Amino acid sequence: MTPDKRPNPDRLLELVRNESSEFPRGHLKIFFGSSAGVGKTFAMLTEARRRQSEGKDVLIGVVEHHGRSETAALVEGLPVLPLQEIDHRGVKVREFDLDGALARKPPLILMDEFAHTNAPGSRHPKRWQDVEELLDNGIDVYTTLNVQHLESVNDQVAKLTGIWVKETVPDTIFESADEIALVDIPSDELLKRLADGKVYVAEGANKRAAENFFKKTNLLALRELALRRTAERVDAQSDELNAAMGQNEAQVGQKIMLLIGPDPLSTRLIRHAKRMATRGRAPWYAVYLQSDRHEQLDEKGRTRVEQYLRLAENLGAQIVRLSGARPAQDILAYAQQNGFTRIVVGYRRPKWWLRPFQSTLAQALIEASDGMEITVVHGATGQARAPLQPVDALRPFLARPLDYGLATAAVALCTLIAFPFRDHTPSNNLAMIYLTGVVVVAARLGLGPSILASMLSIPAFNFFFTDPYYTFNFYDTYYYVTFAFMLVTSLVVGSLTARLSRHARLVSNRERETQILYGLTRGLSNERSVEMICAVAIKHLSGPFSLDVTVFVQTLNGLQTYPVGAASQDMREMGAVNWVAANGLMAGRDTDTMPSARGLYLPLQAESENLGVLGLTARNATQPFSGAEILQFEAFASLIAGALQRARRSEQAAEAKVESENEKLRNVLLSSLSHDLRTPLTVMNGSVSLLLRMRKELPRKAVDELTGLWSQLGRLQKFVGNLLDMAAITSGHMKLNFQPYMIQEIIGAAIGRAQATKGARTLRTQISGELPMVRIDGGLIEQVFINLIENAFQHTDDNGEIVIYVEKDADRLRVRVSDNGTGLKEGEEARIFEQFQKGQTLRSDRSGGTGLGLAICRGIVQAHGGMIYAKNNRSLPGQSDARSSAGASFIFTLPIATATAASEEI
Template identity: 60%
Template sequence: MPEITRPDPDKLLALIRTDEGEPASGKRRGRLKIFFGASAGVGKTFAMLTEARRLHNEGRNVIIGVAEHHGRAETLALIDGLPTLPLREIDHRGVRVHEFDLDAALTQHPDLILVDEYAHTNAPGSRHPKRWQDIEELLDHGIDVYTTLNVQHLESLNDMVARLTGVWVKETVPDAAFDAADEIALIDLSPDELLKRLHDGKVYVAEGANHRAAENFFKKSNLGRLRELALRRTTERVDAQNDALSAAQGHDEAPTGDKILVLVGPDALSSRLIRHTKRMADRTRAPWSALYLHTDRHETLSPKARLRVEHNLRLTEKLGGRVVRLNAARAATAILSHARQNGFTRLVLGHSHQPWWRRLLGATSLSQKLIERGAGLEITTLNADSETAENPRDDTSGWEVWAARPRDHLMATAIVAACTAVGLPFRNLTDPDTLIMLYLIGVVITAARFSIGPAVLASVMSVAAFNWFFIKPYYTFTFDDVSYAVTFVVMLITSLIVGSLTAQLSRHARLARKGEAETRLLYDLSRQLSAVRGVDTMAEVVVRHLQPAFDAHIRLWAGERQIAGAPLIDAKETGAKEIGVLHWVMQNHHIAGRHTDTLPSASGLYLPVMAENIPLGVLSITPRADDRQFTGADLLVFETVASLIAGAFQRARQAELAETSRVESENERLRNVLLASLSHDLKTPLTVMNGSVSSLLKMRKKLPREAVEELTSLWSHLTRLQKFVTNLLRMAAITSGQMHLNLEPYLIQEIAGAAIARVEPQKGARQIRTTVSGQLPMVQIDGALIEQVLINLIENAIAHTGDDGVITITLETDADRVRVRISDDGEGLIPGDEARIFDKFHSGKPAADRDGSGTGLGLAICKGIVEAHGGMIYAKNNPPKDDAPTGASFIFTLPVAK
């Protein structure tokens, strides 16, 4: 197959795993099926329950989490007989509210759960603000979910539905969650049939409001438009899936090559721009981003306007866009530079009418500047209109900044008064025009210290004060020389320009200092963390460094243990809520708490500390001021700090592991040296002693009976000790890598026969059976060593089998390997010992049953010898019969001779 058209196997595997409910990472994720419709009453819940009942009858574990039946008989009939999860009661301001019980669903862990109304808003006090977030957690835990959704609840279509129907829907679902669903079932119904159902009372609306609903929302024209939107949105999803499959087969993922950038700000039009861009990106399957310019104007925004900025940026993330924050002084230049450097082909921005005074001065708007300079870019502008203000809020104006604080205006007045006081002694000694510089200095000081509003006030007061105190006739606003009129105008214009520029420079300086402070904070934290060792010490450094910088309580946990910061139980935010957020973050490894989508009513913000997808701890930040708002920029800083901490913890963890490994390696080397030395020192005297006892036993006819018994017992103990020393020497050779193999072709049947003959005196009444499966090839082995392996395994089976037991040796082929299995019918292995059974000095018997006859080296030697041959050895219990143990099997493989 030509390389250019060959499908990408990784992408195809990812698609297959996604279709099977398993992500590319290998961890199974539940499957989500959404029953999607144009409006209430089309039969989404009915269709969901019908399919759930069919699966329940087929034997699947199906539970109803939430099913809104609204008293309809046909829906109640489908619910009857299906297991139903009780709803959880929440006390909200004295009212008992019933909500979906997420924890109970996770505890029961069914195969499939039905959770109606995907866009539902949970009652305050719930873990997540929205039901779709509850469903995400169910999916993360491997539970399949069925749910329902109307088209007007999709976030990207929210403003379009409002313009079509005149109804602004408050409960929305991010398009990213909708697009991530594994299956969308479109439940379609014609407007005429839906209106008939409404007339028959089969559509749920507020009691007594059927006619009003039909006249307003349920108009035939509205229903037709909603149906068109639902069909179009479903078609776009099918197209996106086809594009993904085409991309996996080697075709371009985005044939259009588009990349869209939308400009957002604090105005109400921005939310409409974001949704418009999302729809545009869906149609062209193009990536898109939202850009917010952090200029000096940001410092002049009112608190409500700043909150609106954060709302718009979070809306971008909900719709699947990427947020970009950019510090810049010149907006048009910065926007075009960023767009061209990052390959954007389209710009989407809002356009509003310029005030008459700006048009009079010839000022151009940002959209006009971008159109004039944006050669090569496709620029789309949307005009602001009355429909934009879906949520009436205070308009973003600079009045707060111009008005500033009363104290700032008093200080501006005081500065002008001080300039006047300094100039009065020189009134008759110098030309009045010279004293103008005093007032310019005062305006500069006011603009640098305060905002533009006090600077303008100082400019006007300076002109008035100069006329009153320094132009004859004194203490009046009249003047003799007409040329002073020009002087006053020039002085006012100059002071306004100087004041404005100084105020802008002051704001830029504050922004630069803020950025420098953040960089210095991260640099100092990184440097201090690199200078200490140990997780606990690093945690203390983090708390000591961050608490004054963030003006917040900082706490760190490693696992379940708090390692730094004030104890949570002694703090003002004590309660099950904070501990619940902490445990949730530990289990799910996602940010939660204050100003997030998970338990947002918590006092603190909790961030997972993770490195290389390994959870290392949790960082919590609880502001000392209860009314402090965390912005998106703050969250970026917090996440950067958490990543620095994670890197430091990972370094400390790796250092501890390296030190432990070094100590273990040194201990192992010392133990091997000791074993080898001890074995060599014991081997010769044991051989001599064994030979002497053997010689005495040959003369047993001349010795008393008691002496012969003592010598026989001594010979048995010496033989066992000699075998133990031999095992020690062999183990030392294996672990030191000094064991040399004399590889030659052998028939494994011959090796097995020799091993059985060697253990014949030990088997007693036990039976040893040999089974050969097929014709076995020769194996490339060291015959003496493999014989020792078989002897050790057979002796192990004898030790764990009753006197009348049966030991079976099975020889069979497996591709280019020969497999040897030694099975017994004893009590089997202790559960969990299957891997540890091959450790040195480990006995498979419980401590109370050990008789001291075993050294725990036989199986370790078997493992070393088999692995030195390139084989594999393992142990497992045999399948039980009638709930009774049937012994264990030890299996090893050997390579076939070439």
């Protein structure tokens, strides 16, 4: 059986939706090269000038020509955005003006040196983040990048050239680019350009750069890296397209787990795993096991872990934090439960004096893995390992001096407790009192003080409780065995107790986080007003985390602050708040956007709707937010956003219910009033008609008055009829008599009825091709044509032109009633179909309508399964001349009658 290779419709629809988004993202094109001097900026400017010649508005944001005449010549004639000046420690630094670019909002902007680091005080630390914001605002960007600035190959470049590149770009940004243009020249030609002075290097560094970087072997290796990275991206795009077309769906790919720790080797592991995932086109996850050893890390170690996790996230990894006391078993269990096929782990050979006592995680995983593929990266090469300080080896034993003093006091206390029992019980039994003391010290003070307590317990026991007393001598040799077992037992028990205590603290922290989350969820679920929701959020977050919490709720009048009046007067803080509210992204302290702000600001988003901003300011300004805390805050923000959305939906539901009841009451009143008015109006119309037949017997002035009265009675009767039709439509009681009709017959009847009010206006019909029959209620559709024609009469001059266009469109008939009158006001296209809404006319003496005609048209067309809308003629395709582009068009569709239905009803 031939496999079905047709495109997957769901995937294709997703691609189309991405391309036709209401707010389309700008396109990013990267001019990519192996090193400086290959001509990336020149190629970018050449392409920009070509686009300008095609009519594209091109703006130079940043271009560095470094005095090269060929490049500088290409800049001439292109508009340049002035750079902004930033005062950094008394020095004026010129940087890209992001706000100026957003205000100008050009279709295309040029941004040289994609990996550039912005000066402190800029909105974003990196230029690529500026580019991301430009793209989010629908601006296309051209930029330049060298392969050595890609984060995933940073260690490879350092190994090849001996130079660590500090300015890097996450690979996820490179991979998300819409187009990569590889700019490549032979290495010999690049060396010649260097000799001719056409390659920019830092002042005073020409010789060093030529010797250490611009070697032919290095250039060849960098060129190979650039070509390979470009080829990998092309392969990834091909796979994505094949997946969208429904191919390769059954292939089972890899799933990579990377284990991260506080060791600097983690940076090499991250880049290695990224390259592995790119080559295998596999998802990868960076996992950090937060065991009891995490509690032993100092502040620098924990900071390194957060930096490594952020690096992995920037390179495209999913971040996972696990908790457990058995590293190898917990990691393997998680890997098997979540379908990982490979685990990447680092290995460093322990010091010779630690090998008998220390087992590495890599060894434990290899021994415990059951068919799982383990990739071990040795730490002997690559990035140099940070030297192991003696304090690192002794860190588990470090504690405050006070803790060691308390451990000594605990031994003294045990001695005092045991002393009264010295003459009443064998001395060996008293050793248990010291063991108890060691356990208490280990549980409360940690491993180091417990070891001290163990070491002090032996001489104390010997001095006070073995014969001869108050000396360190003893008569019985079996005390050697007692002392040895007492020491070993106390050390083992103390170590296990200390470890159990650390694990208990870890579990306690997790329980505390769960309690906070539960309390916040429960508190939010009981509230329905915005004020109370914000009060609950502030109450549950401010205390446990020692934070000043502010909630900014989006309203029609801007951001409403809770607690009221708590808005910061600092322009930097409010700038961060407004940016988060506008962009829906996190900003502020310990982030990549406005990191100089004192507070951390998170968007309150639910179902892609931005409801406000959550502001968190630490009372201890020197304590940074950890990655785990930021993840918690994001979870809290999600809960608060869900509660705010629920409150807003409740308000909208209440308003809708009131509106529905009002609508029902209005329809009842309209129907009742219309029925009550119809009979006397009919009598009055008949009486006036009878008097007009007797006009020969009446004075001229009376005849004129009766004629005017008869005309107004006709208008009033028509208004009452419209009210009855509107009541029938809104109540759902309208009965449709579907029959097959030729649309030409309906149009002719409507034109005939409209001739009396046409005046000098031109009314014509234009039909494209042969039209099929339509299945409609003829009387109602005729009323639609009459209402639209009379509406066109009211909005055109006496010599105006109204044209009715009819054409077949797939399984529908498309009708357009077009005039050359005043047209529609901006934003009026949808509103005019509501009840009692009237468009404006140019002439003040024109009476206009009642505002029900178009609403009736919409109700009738929708009852037929069609759609109706209005547009100004200038927004329609094919309206080139000034006369045809004036005025407005009302367009509606009708279903075509099938041959079977037409034959049965005929």
